[in-house]
Amino acid sequence: MKAIVQTEYGSADVLHLEEVDPPTLPDHGVLVRVHAASVHAGDWHLMRGTPFLIRLIYGGLRKPQIKILGTDVAGQGEAVGAAVTQFKPGDEVFGDLSESGFGAFAEYVCAAPTAFALKPTNLTFEEAATVPVSALAALQGLRDVGQLQAGQRVLVKGAAGGVGSFAVQIAKALGAETTGLCSPSKVETVRSLGADHVMADSHPLPASHYDLILDTAAYHPIVDSLPALTPTGTYVLVGGATPRFFQAMLLGPLISKLQGRQVKCLTSKPNQADLILLKELIEAGKFRPYLDRTYTLDEVPAAIRALEQRRVRGKVAIRIP
Ligand SMILES: NC(=O)c1ccc[n+]([C@@H]2O[C@H](COP(=O)([O-])OP(=O)(O)OC[C@H]3O[C@@H](n4cnc5c(N)ncnc54)[C@H](OP(=O)(O)O)[C@@H]3O)[C@@H](O)[C@H]2O)c1
Structure with a gap:
């Protein structure tokens, strides 16, 4: 599969589009075909390895342990592990991968079912990916x-x-x-x-x-x-x-x-119940993402640069066709 890979800390220049092995599906996992991701401030902190504390939390004092960044994801269930009952292939989901090894800047991700909720029905994949x-x-x-x-x-x-x-x-x-x-x-x-x-x-x-x-x-x-x-x-x-x-x-x-x-x-925590609440609030018309612009997977470095340089209003999404 195609993914944006980083092997060293630094500016967005350290991010490269590469061909890598897709994730394997454990019994307790959900394999998602990624349709969209989004970028948030934590992505460029992880990319740069700053503040230094972030290297202690996620490992990789000198080189990043996390090779594929991307926390926010929206896509479609491709397959589910034998022990998973909450989702089925074909379900449209959105999720937060911050406790699942990240990896949303790729064509597939695999994570525990608790990382996901059904996508708000009134949002596109790009819009939904900006939410979690x-x-x-x-x-x-x-x-x-x-x-x-x-x-x-x-x-x-x-x-x-x-x-x-x-x-x-x-x-x-x-x-x-x-x-x-x-x-x-x-x-x-x-x-x-x-x-x-x-x-x-x-x-x-x-x-x-x-x-x-x-x-x-x-x-x-x-x-x-x-x-x-x-x-x-x-x-x-x-x-x-x-x-x-x-x-x-x-x-x-x-x-x-x-x-x-x-x-x-605040130290926010991924929480499936809150993801479901956000979906319900969005479907009830209480709020919706302010989507400034959508980039393609190979443009992830440009999207991160725009965010770092304060050129974004609201959110930017990454489309992964
Ligand atoms: N504690 C937690 O659990 C938690 C969770 C999520 C995010 N965060 C943190 O929350 C912060 C915001 O995240 P985000 O995703 O909303 O980032 P963002 O989309 O990049 O927004 C950053 C905001 O900070 C403002 N800003 C940036 N540099 C500034 C400066 N030098 N002086 C004044 N304002 C400045 C920007 O103002 P303009 O729009 O006017 O340019 C923008 O409103 C980040 O530090 C992120 O790491 C913390």
Whole structure:
């Protein structure tokens, strides 16, 4: 099968289209013919091996253990293992391969049934492939870590990004008054997602206003955002600069004690029940992906470069015919 392979860490230049053996099907596995994948920030972190911690988590201190990247996938069941009852060949599925060895930038993937759910019927394969990692992070950040309640005010920072574009819509679906913060050139994109209010990220934040800040673009000190929270509000760090993540993780409890406002970190987890919930919300018209552009398999390096260089609005997909 054709796949995008990497044998060393580095820029997108280390990615090459090659012919490799297809995965074998164990009794407890589902073999999927990939129709589409998508790209998210974690893909280029794995490609570059940065932050260094990622090499400790996934092995490969000097060279990557994961040879075929790609976490988000949508496709059709090709075959199922003898012990699998949840899916059958021909089922249209989407899934998150982050706990299944990755490998979505290829013509076939094989993973446990729990990595997949039936694809939303009202999305194309390309659209469906953009959902799993980013929408799960948005859902789990708002609902589980942020404990968002209907009627509350939420600020989504990085609202035009992959996680942010889903977070704006899911926060609305959860009944919150939603403000999106993004770079000035992307204000209209965020408005089109249905945000109640949109602000360019150069705009000063109002004081004591938000019950929850979901920060997918933490590139400034966390304490700068806290005055915008109500005295009992919560700041949830999803992503951004690595030092900010450690700051929130290590100093969060202390800042929370001193400030009253909670500072928390999201570590999203693939979860089949949540994938099914996302499918139901999409089919009910509560949200849908903002698909900026579709690339072909050999264009994966270009897709990753576009994401790294902040040229993407919402999500990009990879079509694998
Ligand atoms: N904690 C978790 O479990 C979890 C799960 C998923 C993702 N993440 C992390 O969440 C972050 C966002 O992921 P994503 O997939 O949404 O990425 P993305 O699609 O590339 O979006 C990145 C966002 O960050 C903004 N941004 C990038 N560089 C910036 C800078 N220097 N200053 C200000 N804003 C900047 C972009 O703003 P513009 O759109 O205005 O350019 C964009 O909104 C990443 O760090 C990712 O690793 C964490």
